[in-house]
Amino acid sequence: MARTLICDIVTPxxxxxxxxxxxxxxxxxxxxxxxxxxxxxxxxxxxxxxVVVKYPDEKNSRYFxxxxxxxxxxxxxxxxxxxxxxxxxxxxxxxxxxxxxxxSECLEGLDDKDSEVYKMLKSQKDFLELQLYLTK
Amino acid sequence: MANLRDIxxxxxxxxxxxxxxxxxxxxxxxxxxxxxxxxxxxxxxYKAMQRMLANLTDxxxxxxxxxxxxxxxxxxxTLIVIVSDRxxxxxxxxxVLHEANNLRKKYLSEGVEVEIIIAGKKGIPYFKYREVLPSxxxxxxxxxxxxxxxxxxxxxxxxxYQKLETDKVILLYNHARNAADQDLTVxxxxxxxxxxxxxxxKESKFAxxxxxxxxxxxxxxxLLPDYVDTKIYHGLVDSAAAEQGAxxxxxxxxxxxxxxxxxxxxxxxxxxxxxxxxxxxNEIVGGAAALED
Numbered sequence: 001m002a003r004t005l006i007c008d009i010v011t012p013x014x015x016x017x018x019x020x021x022x023x024x025x026x027x028x029x030x031x032x033x034x035x036x037x038x039x040x041x042x043x044x045x046x047x048x049x050x051v052v053v054k055y056p057d058e059k060n061s062r063y064f065x066x067x068x069x070x071x072x073x074x075x076x077x078x079x080x081x082x083x084x085x086x087x088x089x090x091x092x093x094x095x096x097x098x099x100x101x102x103x104s105e106c107l108e109g110l111d112d113k114d115s116e117v118y119k120m121l122k123s124q125k126d127f128l129e130l131q132l133y134l135t136k
Numbered sequence: 137m138a139n140l141r142d143i144x145x146x147x148x149x150x151x152x153x154x155x156x157x158x159x160x161x162x163x164x165x166x167x168x169x170x171x172x173x174x175x176x177x178x179x180x181x182y183k184a185m186q187r188m189l190a191n192l193t194d195x196x197x198x199x200x201x202x203x204x205x206x207x208x209x210x211x212x213x214t215l216i217v218i219v220s221d222r223x224x225x226x227x228x229x230x231x232v233l234h235e236a237n238n239l240r241k242k243y244l245s246e247g248v249e250v251e252i253i254i255a256g257k258k259g260i261p262y263f264k265y266r267e268v269l270p271s272x273x274x275x276x277x278x279x280x281x282x283x284x285x286x287x288x289x290x291x292x293x294x295x296x297y298q299k300l301e302t303d304k305v306i307l308l309y310n311h312a313r314n315a316a317d318q319d320l321t322v323x324x325x326x327x328x329x330x331x332x333x334x335x336x337x338k339e340s341k342f343a344x345x346x347x348x349x350x351x352x353x354x355x356x357x358x359l360l361p362d363y364v365d366t367k368i369y370h371g372l373v374d375s376a377a378a379e380q381g382a383x384x385x386x387x388x389x390x391x392x393x394x395x396x397x398x399x400x401x402x403x404x405x406x407x408x409x410x411x412x413x414x415x416x417x418n419e420i421v422g423g424a425a426a427l428e429d
Contacts, residue, residue, distance in 0.1 A: 008180065008184075010180045010181040010184065011181060011283075012178055012181050012182075012283045012286075012365070012366055012369050013174075013177060013178060013283055014174075014177035014178070015177060015180050015181075028349060029350065030349060030350055033349075040347055041346040041347065042346065042347045042348075042349070043188060043191075043192075043346055043347070043348050043349070043355055044348070044349040044355070045349070045350070045354065045355055045358045070185075070188065070355070070358075070359065070362075072184065072188055074346075079184050081181055081184055081185060081188075083362070117288075120284070120287060120288075120291075
């Protein structure tokens, strides 16, 4: 049996995923990173995008949408700390579209583009758009 | 006899109170499980973040990073007070609020301005009565805190800290030690106190070998605000779990007290009834004796 990684995906609210994997790829802010077993200790900042986890059988993979966060690799353990994350299969297209419309409407009502509320809504909007994009 | 009826009435009223407190106890027991699960679900993230931060700040003594830097002079202090929206939870809210008020008095006597942020409805009347105006109030979420609420509070204090409007941010909440006991917890949020984390989570063996991308400074800059968010969120969920525990305990003792009162009243009722019967028999016997003469 080849060496494997333990991959955890956690958000502040809950642990989304924790299983063995042979390969993990994540969207770091300076480009996509792929992690294989025996990777050096590594910490990186992630942007919004897709996380791919390949199972040790090399056939099946799981896909997650994340809205940004951190990646930590140490001793064949990959921890992805995501601000929010969702399994792509769990994305409900209709409700995502609905919330996107709502968030966009709220955003248009705001003038102060530097305020924390604006930033928060903007990142929500980006995340919803990403979810819709990935389910296409 | 009027006395008998009065006692009966009291028994009934205590009985219905007991029913209510018993139901509340059951409801809280059910909610404890959910609240504890949420604490457990949020713990891996919090722990991983602490570990990362400890590794990052290892060797950084006095960082230029705004949130890490201690302000030389403490002139303004912000207290974040986490209480519940509902009462009937024993000393749950009072203990936090008293501690907050004591801290406030202590700082005021040192000539330090104090700003108060309240999460939970029960804090509002307490400070209103003491004529303290909280700068921010969050309510109706104590049983169901969200990360967004924590982010709002955190964004506010981070802004204030970096603009030098506040020099220290302190978080007060009840920590749920287990389902029955709560510990009053006072933690410093800002400046981020790295030393306290390092004691628990330090793994310095690896710290030097970790590669950071884009750079350790950049990661740190990103991580600190998120760490503050998480810390406040953790306080909120912990307090929510503690609230249910405190309420169950308070309601359990209320139910027990009601049972005791009912027992006492029932005895009084029985002896009053017996006295009434005895009097009646005496009267009948007396009446019959009078007729025989």
